[in-house]
Amino acid sequence: MSSAVYTARIEKLRDRMRETVTDLVAVGPSRHMTWLTGIDPHGDERPVLFVVSQSWAGFLMPGLNVDSVRQHTDLPMIPWSDAEGPAAALAQVLAKTGVTTPTPSLVLDETMRTDFSQLLLRALPGAHHRFTEDTVGWLRARKGADEYALLKASALLNDRACKAAIAALRPGVTEREIADVVKQTYAAAGATPEFTLICFGANGAFPHHHTGDSVLGPNDPVLIDIGGRLNGYPSDMTRVAHMGEPSAEFRKVHAVLERAVQAAVAAAKPGVAAKMVDHAARSVIAEAGYGDYFLHRTGHGLGLDVHEPPFITGNSEQILAESNVFSIEPGIYLAGKFGIRLEEVVIIRNGRAEILSELSRDIAQ
Template sequence: MTDFPLTVARIAALRDRMEQTGTDLVAVGPSSHMAYLAGVHPHGDERPVMLLISQSYAGFLMPALNSAAARKDTDLPFHCWRDDQGPDSALAELLEACGATGANLSVVLDETMRTDFSLRLLDAMDSPRRRFTEDTVALLRASKDEAEFKAIKDAHLVNDTAVKAAFAALKEGVTEAEIVELIKSEYAALGATLEFCSVCFGASGAFPHHTSGASKLERDTAVLIDTGCRLNGYPSDMTRCGYFGKPEEGYEEVFAVVECAVKAAIAAAKPGVRASVIDKAARDVITDAGYGDRFLHRTGHGLGIDIHEPPYIAANSDVVLAQGNVFSIEPGIYLDGKFGIRLEEIVILRQDGAEIFSEMPRDMVRVG
């Protein structure tokens, strides 16, 4: 069941942001934004579903087909519509209840909502001014409370156990896909579900988003495992690297560079620092070592209900980080035809710096 007091608190916090940003109406679809604000996870299809929030009212546009299932999760009012009626009349009633019938109102749209839902809402209003959620819902979600911290921590402890088991299971002839299945089974045994998993043998690690397949492990081969589970609504995410057999020439040198980049980024991660500063701290280490053109992506991404969400730790991000922000630090070096090394931690910003969720060391794992 939904924690209704939590919903009240989060909507109250959103209304404070709306007042500060001159926002008249916030509209979210069946997404993680809706789950965050109201604890509701309605079935998503072509039938318009929206939660509209103004200073005076909050309610759902809800297909009658889904209302009974959704009702157990919220006590907010529903404006229901049937397939033989269409949603326009119910949407007009909801807008009137929100006091959102005037001209030139400032509307925040859920950037993950279906385009036809957004356009239907905008077409029902009189010349609205629209933007997305960066300074309202997304900003609130970026600052995690202690309950969210515990959920994310618990997911990472499960992840630690699964990744350790995966490295321990490495043997000649095992496939990437078989290690993925082992990780999935470890998650299930601990009450979690697979969020994603990329197991990379040898040169496959040079592809940051490799899809694991039938490649068989041979001796003296690099191994990269990037995986995450979901537990109690929140995910984990971690990358560890190692070697099955004897490391090839240059591997340990590159590993040491990436580890130094992780440490530099963690040291730079403090409340009040711009995201670009953290990216630069990691990137400078890798560039100074001569691998700048082999660091192919941003340094990190936020993590919460979604495994990728704001804030993004990138060279072009001027976002000022705040206490409670949760994000990844994951620099990497990718050498085509040889191997890739990425070391990833998820951290939360405390008053005095970054706290790491995982308790598994980043040391190079040696097997066989």
């Protein structure tokens, strides 16, 4: 993305900081930093911070990384050396922010190293601190048009990868071999795999099965949960297939989950609490008698991270907003038999949930 995108994001953060009465935001080497600046610096034990106030935004940066990072941003940097340590450089950073109140309102990156946070808190002993949920996280959950386009392209590539996996299914193939087909599809498009869960037979009843050397039998069900990263943005989708004729029970469970997906998609609108989307899916499953076999939340946000807010759980009061992106993935897991999960990633656009994938949720045979 262009530097103008990151400049605009920093200004949006400042607007949000005013709305939330926040004096200072500090993020470490993380997706938060990448989203705000486009920078993904080398990460080790040496403190790296990106700090934003109303009057200044810049980096605390190890001196040995400055020249490398400078190739990718014009944002200011205060360097420090191994011989001197970061304390004096951090004091310069804080002086440049113009924050003089002895009890500043400080937002800390919840994903950065604890020792980085402690360094900052020791320098601001009177700070009232919290995490990024109502500032950087709030902004990241509302995708811009550029992010929508990248997520859509990644989803369409995932469709192709899933089709390739299904086409490669035959008795005698292993889970690992199908995962390789998926990875090859990503590689051919310049993408990298995030995860490849290929589950044959009863392995589908493990929601987080580790793809292995299980061999596909002539009458086995198949669960395919895959995601790749294209141009920095991931995908996530789950579909099912079946060798031979699916059993009546398999078809029944699939039909229940199809209704659950449709109910959750219909419920996902701006102004609705996330828990109501979970409730919509869960109610369909419970009414069909499978409530005890739906073992996880209905979904999670998707952006630079595969899992990020909003989380679609039964107790989440978070209010969904226009341009939120998240998964809807109800599942039913029958131990020793099979598991089925149908997963879509949706974006709330124009007051409704729009599915990014264009691949059918029907049982592939």
